[in-house]
Amino acid sequence: MKLAIVIFRNNLRVEDNPSLYYASKSNDRVLGLYSFEILQGHLFGFKKCGKFREAFVKSSLEQLYKDLKAYGINLCFTNDFSNTLAKLSDKFDISVYFDEEVGSEEEHLQRVFAKYKHKSYFNQTMIEPFEFDFTKSFSHFRNKAEKLEIPKPLGLPNKVKTVEFESEQFSKAMISYPNDAIFFEAGEHRAKQRLEDYMNNIHSYKDTRNAMSGFDNSTKFSPYLSAGNISARMIYHRLKEEERRGYQSQSSYWIYFELLWRDFFHLVMLYSKNRLFLKSGLKGKNFNFRNDKESLDKFFSANTGIDIIDASIIELKSSGWLSNRNRQLVASYFVKNLGLDWRVCAAFFESYLVDYNPASNYGNFAYQAHVGNDKTYRVFDPIKQSHTYGGDNYIKTWLDRRSSSFIDYHKMSQEVKKEVFNEA
Numbered sequence: 001m002k003l004a005i006v007i008f009r010n011n012l013r014v015e016d017n018p019s020l021y022y023a024s025k026s027n028d029r030v031l032g033l034y035s036f037e038i039l040q041g042h043l044f045g046f047k048k049c050g051k052f053r054e055a056f057v058k059s060s061l062e063q064l065y066k067d068l069k070a071y072g073i074n075l076c077f078t079n080d081f082s083n084t085l086a087k088l089s090d091k092f093d094i095s096v097y098f099d100e101e102v103g104s105e106e107e108h109l110q111r112v113f114a115k116y117k118h119k120s121y122f123n124q125t126m127i128e129p130f131e132f133d134f135t136k137s138f139s140h141f142r143n144k145a146e147k148l149e150i151p152k153p154l155g156l157p158n159k160v161k162t163v164e165f166e167s168e169q170f171s172k173a174m175i176s177y178p179n180d181a182i183f184f185e186a187g188e189h190r191a192k193q194r195l196e197d198y199m200n201n202i203h204s205y206k207d208t209r210n211a212m213s214g215f216d217n218s219t220k221f222s223p224y225l226s227a228g229n230i231s232a233r234m235i236y237h238r239l240k241e242e243e244r245r246g247y248q249s250q251s252s253y254w255i256y257f258e259l260l261w262r263d264f265f266h267l268v269m270l271y272s273k274n275r276l277f278l279k280s281g282l283k284g285k286n287f288n289f290r291n292d293k294e295s296l297d298k299f300f301s302a303n304t305g306i307d308i309i310d311a312s313i314i315e316l317k318s319s320g321w322l323s324n325r326n327r328q329l330v331a332s333y334f335v336k337n338l339g340l341d342w343r344v345c346a347a348f349f350e351s352y353l354v355d356y357n358p359a360s361n362y363g364n365f366a367y368q369a370h371v372g373n374d375k376t377y378r379v380f381d382p383i384k385q386s387h388t389y390g391g392d393n394y395i396k397t398w399l400d401r402r403s404s405s406f407i408d409y410h411k412m413s414q415e416v417k418k419e420v421f422n423e424a
């Protein structure tokens, strides 16, 4: 019997899901398959997928399971794609449909899927992949990318038949969040709801996006995009529709602009063949990053003595969330003030962030560590930034103490610039 297997990884949705869409259009029988192996593993002592993302993914899966049923499709769970595909191919004449993702482990799995008759699709970005110099800056990419048409999202799959097959049970961890935590309800329905809700805020986005606290100051699309509860194209076309209905502003344009950063890092990772995971990054530069255990311990236990940094670490560890501004400050402090190996902090973010994805995380980190697509050596002043972007209230929310000792972070950053980065 012929059977199409649709692989689910970070494409946990029904709409605009190419592998599901095309499998259901050209096959009578379809089975969905998800493997928990993609949540496993450790890096620099951190669990690759911490409890916040795990909970988000598992909630998304519960919803997807029900939604696929409405199209007649069973979703099976395994801990080993390779083994389960082998068993399925013993029983059925299978063709495997999968979405292509970027990242070394992601690509490794793709080679497992490609051992079978298969069809694969790239739907990670708004724009279709195109040739550009991936070592150059975002502006170089943007000048070309902005001229490209963004394909319309695919619709919904067809109703089909399915088969019964063995499936693992899974349980969800119960997590308690602090009162002020930003908390996300997962799944495709919530993602679409968030998109609709945010249409009321598109004309104020640019003024509020840098705030350190608050829910509606920025779109909060990232967890939904990273798990694939929604596609970037669905967001783009809904945004355009809203602009046509009302008007386009600098602010509404800026949402597209930020989504383009996401596209940029995904395509840089795709073309650079995973150089973004290397200590020497895209630039292939061997800087003398420090390996100072005391600094690392103080940093990860939120005891750096810089309140805005310590508050950010506490927020991340207790909620899985950090605003873009706070991510920039924390990453910059770790690399440019403490002079530590950027990949360790990237692994920390990977573990805790509810919206982690390889391209956005490693692309941004390499950028901060001066081994990515950055043009000039830049250090953030955490105190100045904190005053500008509402850090005083933010610190009160997350830190129940204030540091008393003076830390000369300017001196620290000058020393790191010279010693670690060999810059005058």
Ligand SMILES: Cc1cc2nc3c(=O)[nH]c(=O)nc-3n(C[C@H](O)[C@H](O)[C@H](O)COP(=O)(O)OP(=O)(O)OC[C@H]3O[C@@H](n4cnc5c(N)ncnc54)[C@H](O)[C@@H]3O)c2cc1C
Binding pocket: 209, 218, 219, 220, 221, 222, 223, 225, 226, 255, 258, 259, 260, 261, 262, 263, 265, 322, 323, 324, 325, 327, 328, 331, 349, 353, 355, 356, 357, 358, 360, 361, 362, 364, 365, 368
């Ligand atoms: C060190 C560091 C690590 C990061 N790690 C991740 C990560 O693992 N996953 C992740 O999704 N984002 C990451 N980002 C990017 C950015 O911080 C988040 O996408 C953003 O804060 C999410 O909030 P939002 O959805 O409200 O963003 P908005 O400001 O509303 O932006 C809209 C969308 O644009 C995209 N976007 C915005 N800024 C960036 C950016 N700098 N790089 C790439 N895409 C962007 C996101 O998809 C976001 O949802 C990281 C940034 C830094 C500095």
